[in-house]
Amino acid sequence: MQDISLERAIAALSEHIQSPENGIERISLLSARGRILAEDIYAALDNPPFNRSPLDGYTFAAAATKGASTERPVVMEIVGEVCAGDYFSGNVPFGKALRIMTGAPIPEGCDAVVRQESVRAEGSKLYLDVPLRPFENYCYRGEDVKKGTLLASKGTKLDPACIAVLAGQGFRAIPVCRTPRILLASTGDELVTPGEERPKGKIYNSNLYLLASLLDEMRMTPKQMRNLPDDAALAAKLLREDAQGMDLILTTGGVSVGKKDIMHSVWKRMGASRIFWRILMKPGAPVLGYIFPDGRIGIALSGNPFAAFATFELLARPILQQMAGMREPKLLRKKAVLAAPFLKESPGRRFIRARYEDGYVVLPKQHASGALFSAVTCNAFIDIPAGSPKLESGREVEVVLF
DSSP states (O other): OEEEOHHHHHHHHHTTOOOGGGGEEEEEGGGOTTOBBOSOEEOSSOBSSSOBOSSSEEEEOGGGGTTOOSSSOEEEEEEEEEOTTOOOOSBOOTTEEEEEOTTOBOOBTOOEEEEGGGSEEETTEEEEOSOOOTTTTOBOTTSSBOTTOEEEOTTOBOOHHHHHHHHHTTOOEEEEEOOOOEEEEEBOTTEEOTTSOOOTTOEEOOHHHHHHHHHHHTTOOOEEOOOBOSOHHHHHHHHHHHTTTOSEEEEESOOSSSTTOTHHHHHHHTTOEEEEEEESSBSOOOOEEEEOTTSOEEEEEOSSHHHHHHHIIIIIHHHHHHHTTOSSOOOOEEEEEESSOBOOOBSSOEEEEEEEETTEEEOOSOOOTTOOGGGTTOOEEEEEOTTBOOBOTTOEEEEEEO
């Protein structure tokens, strides 16, 4: 299969993803951010678990304040105090009041709370000059969540708010889908590890750090290895040895048509089958997808830094999200207005880097596949359809957010 659309490439790889249910693990809530929930989780209790006060003040039976006015305030005896984390045993008699703090349980006999700044207290006497309605300033038991409510469904990506809700239900550990085991490598004799001496003609290996950082952002830790040499037999041997137990092999470089583009031979030497080569997009067209007999997937991205970045975001990220258990991950798309012209025709589909903000997109000056610095301030791609003319400023375009 050759020269396919980005969407078809994603679908073709998706067909080979093994069920994440084969790897469910229970982890602490404290380490669950960004992970994918493996099971539906229901509320174990009402939240709040009791009727409670939303403010610092006094609680009593609202009916006892009937007729209160500035001229004839209602006077109540203060019979005690209750703070958050404590409770008042017994009933509060009609016509009497209890001092109460935010979050404290509202006792029997009380159905309203008045803010302490709105009343006058002198010793054990409380003076109210405004009547209250029943259940004024009153938080009901289960007002936020009722016991048995579906809190988070299988396939949910856990964010801080969701984690807080689960913690509020008393969950300490939850079942999540195991993250895919990833082997990460780059190819090229020209690459040098940052920090080492750089001989003439060599460049520092930025792609490995780029992809490792993107994976870390997804809460995935790859098994990193040294750069692969431009020797297909040796590269295949190293990958085969290090790929044991992996779910995905992710590489950059060696996928075009040059003398040292070894990945076309490597996948064959490893006993894999090619799913596709070349995607109808720029940058990063020469992407290679392959599959092993045991179900492991291989994705070989372009070695050009921005092309590697673009194809990771547009192709590899959705696949990794599915492998991690996310339900139908989709690229986040928005409509935006082009703030400056893009003065190139686009015979083929093109994704150009841009900065999206408040409905507008601004373009950097540099768009070459090998240039990455201009992407530092960008947060979106403009998806330009094949056959598009030059784009004038003010035109509406579709963007894909990183």
